[in-house]
Amino acid sequence: ETGVTQTPRHLVMGMTNKKSLKCEQHLGHNAMYWYKQSAKKPLELMFVYSLEERVENNSVPSRFSPECPNSSHLFLHLHTLQPEDSALYLCASSQLLGAGSGELFFGEGSRLTVL
Protein backbone atom coordinates (compact mmCIF):
# COMPACT_ATOMS: atom_id res chain seq x y z
CA GLU A 1 0.00 0.00 0.00
CA THR A 2 1.67 3.16 -1.19
CA GLY A 3 -0.93 5.76 -0.29
CA VAL A 4 -1.13 6.66 -3.96
CA THR A 5 -3.61 4.64 -6.01
CA GLN A 6 -3.75 4.62 -9.78
CA THR A 7 -6.46 3.22 -12.01
CA PRO A 8 -6.60 1.49 -14.33
CA ARG A 9 -3.42 -0.51 -13.93
CA HIS A 10 -3.50 -1.51 -17.61
CA LEU A 11 -5.12 0.23 -20.55
CA VAL A 12 -5.15 -0.61 -24.24
CA MET A 13 -6.57 1.99 -26.56
CA GLY A 14 -6.75 2.83 -30.22
CA MET A 15 -5.45 6.08 -31.61
CA THR A 16 -8.94 7.54 -31.94
CA ASN A 17 -10.12 6.63 -28.45
CA LYS A 18 -10.58 8.93 -25.48
CA LYS A 19 -9.69 7.56 -22.07
CA SER A 20 -8.60 8.85 -18.68
CA LEU A 21 -6.11 7.79 -16.05
CA LYS A 22 -6.99 8.42 -12.43
CA CYS A 23 -4.80 8.98 -9.42
CA GLU A 24 -5.83 9.34 -5.80
CA GLN A 25 -3.56 10.04 -2.87
CA HIS A 26 -4.45 9.31 0.74
CA LEU A 27 -1.44 11.00 2.32
CA GLY A 28 -2.73 14.52 2.84
CA HIS A 29 -0.18 15.90 0.37
CA ASN A 30 -0.74 19.13 -1.51
CA ALA A 31 1.32 18.52 -4.66
CA MET A 32 0.73 15.89 -7.34
CA TYR A 33 2.66 14.88 -10.42
CA TRP A 34 2.42 12.90 -13.63
CA TYR A 35 5.56 11.17 -14.88
CA LYS A 36 6.05 9.07 -18.02
CA GLN A 37 8.31 6.02 -17.79
CA SER A 38 9.44 4.55 -21.09
CA ALA A 39 11.84 1.67 -21.52
CA LYS A 40 15.54 2.65 -21.44
CA LYS A 41 14.72 6.32 -20.84
CA PRO A 42 14.72 8.48 -17.72
CA LEU A 43 11.43 9.23 -16.07
CA GLU A 44 9.97 12.28 -17.75
CA LEU A 45 8.12 14.85 -15.69
CA MET A 46 4.90 15.79 -17.44
CA PHE A 47 2.82 17.91 -15.10
CA VAL A 48 2.98 19.30 -11.57
CA TYR A 49 0.03 20.52 -9.56
CA SER A 50 0.29 22.39 -6.28
CA LEU A 51 -2.88 23.07 -4.35
CA GLU A 52 -4.87 22.14 -7.45
CA GLU A 53 -3.07 24.71 -9.58
CA ARG A 54 -0.86 23.60 -12.45
CA VAL A 55 2.68 24.88 -11.86
CA GLU A 56 4.56 22.88 -14.45
CA ASN A 57 3.72 21.78 -17.96
CA ASN A 58 6.84 20.19 -19.32
CA SER A 59 6.27 20.67 -23.08
CA VAL A 60 3.73 17.88 -23.16
CA PRO A 61 1.62 17.49 -26.33
CA SER A 62 -1.94 18.69 -26.04
CA ARG A 63 -3.27 15.16 -26.58
CA PHE A 64 -2.48 14.77 -22.86
CA SER A 65 -4.76 16.89 -20.71
CA PRO A 66 -4.40 16.91 -16.91
CA GLU A 67 -7.08 17.76 -14.42
CA CYS A 68 -6.78 18.25 -10.67
CA PRO A 69 -10.25 18.81 -9.14
CA ASN A 70 -8.92 18.72 -5.56
CA SER A 71 -5.67 18.03 -3.74
CA SER A 72 -6.40 14.31 -3.48
CA HIS A 73 -7.26 13.54 -7.09
CA LEU A 74 -5.42 13.89 -10.36
CA PHE A 75 -6.53 12.82 -13.82
CA LEU A 76 -4.77 12.48 -17.13
CA HIS A 77 -7.19 12.67 -20.04
CA LEU A 78 -5.97 10.99 -23.22
CA HIS A 79 -7.18 11.55 -26.77
CA THR A 80 -5.85 10.80 -30.25
CA LEU A 81 -2.70 9.25 -28.87
CA GLN A 82 0.15 7.83 -30.92
CA PRO A 83 1.81 4.43 -30.56
CA GLU A 84 4.94 6.14 -29.19
CA ASP A 85 2.83 7.28 -26.24
CA SER A 86 2.76 3.70 -25.00
CA ALA A 87 4.48 3.74 -21.62
CA LEU A 88 4.00 3.44 -17.89
CA TYR A 89 2.38 6.57 -16.50
CA LEU A 90 3.25 7.24 -12.90
CA CYS A 91 1.42 9.47 -10.49
CA ALA A 92 3.20 10.85 -7.45
CA SER A 93 2.48 13.17 -4.58
CA SER A 94 4.52 15.19 -2.11
CA GLN A 95 3.99 17.29 0.95
CA LEU A 96 5.49 20.56 -0.16
CA LEU A 97 6.95 22.29 -3.14
CA GLY A 98 10.08 24.37 -2.93
CA ALA A 99 13.25 24.15 -0.87
CA GLY A 100 13.48 21.09 1.27
CA SER A 101 10.93 19.16 -0.70
CA GLY A 102 11.43 16.64 -3.45
CA GLU A 103 10.56 13.36 -1.75
CA LEU A 104 7.87 11.85 -3.90
CA PHE A 105 5.48 9.04 -3.13
CA PHE A 106 4.62 7.07 -6.25
CA GLY A 107 1.69 4.98 -7.31
CA GLU A 108 2.17 1.67 -9.07
CA GLY A 109 1.50 3.17 -12.46
CA SER A 110 -0.89 2.74 -15.35
CA ARG A 111 0.54 0.71 -18.22
CA LEU A 112 -0.76 2.26 -21.44
CA THR A 113 -0.61 0.57 -24.83
CA VAL A 114 -1.68 2.53 -27.88
CA LEU A 115 -2.48 0.44 -30.93
Place this chain on the structure above:
Amino acid sequence: AQSVSQHNHHVILSEAASLELGCNYSYGGTVNLFWYVQYPGQHLQLLLKYFSGDPLVKGIKGFEAEFIKSKFSFNLRKPSVQWSDTAEYFCAVNAQGNTGKLIFGQGTTLQVKP
Protein backbone atom coordinates in the same frame (compact mmCIF):
# COMPACT_ATOMS: atom_id res chain seq x y z
CA ALA B 1 19.37 22.34 -18.17
CA GLN B 2 19.75 19.90 -15.35
CA SER B 3 20.53 16.29 -16.17
CA VAL B 4 21.35 13.11 -14.30
CA SER B 5 23.61 10.39 -15.64
CA GLN B 6 23.78 6.85 -14.34
CA HIS B 7 26.80 5.08 -15.75
CA ASN B 8 25.76 1.48 -15.27
CA HIS B 9 22.66 0.35 -17.13
CA HIS B 10 22.72 -3.28 -16.10
CA VAL B 11 24.73 -4.77 -13.26
CA ILE B 12 24.91 -8.46 -12.38
CA LEU B 13 26.38 -9.50 -9.05
CA SER B 14 26.55 -12.59 -6.91
CA GLU B 15 25.19 -12.49 -3.37
CA ALA B 16 27.60 -10.98 -0.83
CA ALA B 17 29.39 -8.96 -3.51
CA SER B 18 29.83 -5.24 -2.94
CA LEU B 19 27.81 -2.77 -4.96
CA GLU B 20 28.54 0.70 -6.22
CA LEU B 21 26.25 2.46 -8.68
CA GLY B 22 27.44 5.69 -10.19
CA CYS B 23 25.39 8.87 -10.46
CA ASN B 24 26.50 12.24 -11.74
CA TYR B 25 24.41 15.33 -12.19
CA SER B 26 24.83 18.60 -13.97
CA TYR B 27 23.66 21.66 -12.08
CA GLY B 28 25.75 24.41 -10.58
CA GLY B 29 23.48 25.35 -7.71
CA THR B 30 22.44 23.71 -4.47
CA VAL B 31 20.65 20.43 -4.91
CA ASN B 32 18.74 17.77 -3.08
CA LEU B 33 19.76 14.25 -4.09
CA PHE B 34 17.83 11.01 -4.02
CA TRP B 35 18.04 7.34 -4.81
CA TYR B 36 14.77 5.57 -5.55
CA VAL B 37 14.32 1.84 -5.99
CA GLN B 38 11.72 -0.12 -7.92
CA TYR B 39 11.46 -3.79 -6.99
CA PRO B 40 9.91 -6.10 -9.61
CA GLY B 41 6.19 -5.44 -9.86
CA GLN B 42 6.24 -2.74 -7.20
CA HIS B 43 6.08 1.03 -7.08
CA LEU B 44 9.03 3.40 -6.96
CA GLN B 45 10.07 4.07 -3.40
CA LEU B 46 12.64 6.22 -1.69
CA LEU B 47 15.89 4.49 -0.72
CA LEU B 48 17.73 7.47 0.70
CA LYS B 49 18.09 11.22 0.32
CA TYR B 50 20.57 14.02 0.88
CA PHE B 51 19.53 17.59 1.62
CA SER B 52 22.47 18.99 3.62
CA GLY B 53 24.98 18.13 6.35
CA ASP B 54 26.99 14.89 6.46
CA PRO B 55 27.68 13.95 2.83
CA LEU B 56 27.56 10.25 3.72
CA VAL B 57 23.92 9.30 3.89
CA LYS B 58 22.53 6.04 5.15
CA GLY B 59 19.27 4.66 3.85
CA ILE B 60 17.11 1.61 4.24
CA LYS B 61 18.27 -1.99 3.84
CA GLY B 62 21.96 -1.22 4.40
CA PHE B 63 22.36 1.16 1.48
CA GLU B 64 24.40 4.33 1.70
CA ALA B 65 25.40 7.09 -0.69
CA GLU B 66 28.12 9.69 -0.67
CA PHE B 67 27.70 13.20 -2.01
CA ILE B 68 30.93 14.55 -3.48
CA LYS B 69 30.19 18.12 -4.44
CA SER B 70 33.43 18.65 -6.37
CA LYS B 71 32.61 15.68 -8.59
CA PHE B 72 28.86 16.35 -8.85
CA SER B 73 28.39 12.76 -7.81
CA PHE B 74 26.07 10.81 -5.53
CA ASN B 75 27.10 7.18 -5.80
CA LEU B 76 25.10 4.43 -4.15
CA ARG B 77 26.87 1.68 -2.24
CA LYS B 78 26.13 -1.49 -0.32
CA PRO B 79 28.89 -3.66 1.16
CA SER B 80 27.13 -6.98 0.63
CA VAL B 81 24.13 -7.40 -1.67
CA GLN B 82 21.35 -9.92 -1.28
CA TRP B 83 19.13 -11.61 -3.84
CA SER B 84 16.27 -9.43 -2.61
CA ASP B 85 18.17 -6.33 -3.77
CA THR B 86 17.36 -7.26 -7.36
CA ALA B 87 15.58 -4.15 -8.62
CA GLU B 88 15.91 -1.05 -10.72
CA TYR B 89 17.67 1.90 -9.08
CA PHE B 90 17.11 5.52 -10.01
CA CYS B 91 19.18 8.51 -9.05
CA ALA B 92 17.31 11.83 -8.95
CA VAL B 93 18.13 15.48 -8.40
CA ASN B 94 16.00 18.38 -7.33
CA ALA B 95 17.40 21.89 -7.53
CA GLN B 96 16.57 23.48 -4.20
CA GLY B 97 13.67 25.83 -4.54
CA ASN B 98 12.70 24.39 -7.91
CA THR B 99 9.17 23.50 -6.95
CA GLY B 100 9.62 19.78 -6.66
CA LYS B 101 10.83 19.23 -10.20
CA LEU B 102 12.69 15.97 -9.71
CA ILE B 103 15.02 15.02 -12.57
CA PHE B 104 15.73 11.29 -12.86
CA GLY B 105 18.55 9.30 -14.36
CA GLN B 106 17.76 6.50 -16.79
CA GLY B 107 18.02 3.85 -14.12
CA THR B 108 20.28 0.90 -13.39
CA THR B 109 18.97 -2.63 -13.35
CA LEU B 110 20.63 -4.70 -10.65
CA GLN B 111 20.41 -8.47 -10.86
CA VAL B 112 21.72 -10.41 -7.88
CA LYS B 113 22.36 -14.09 -8.43
CA PRO B 114 21.73 -16.37 -5.44
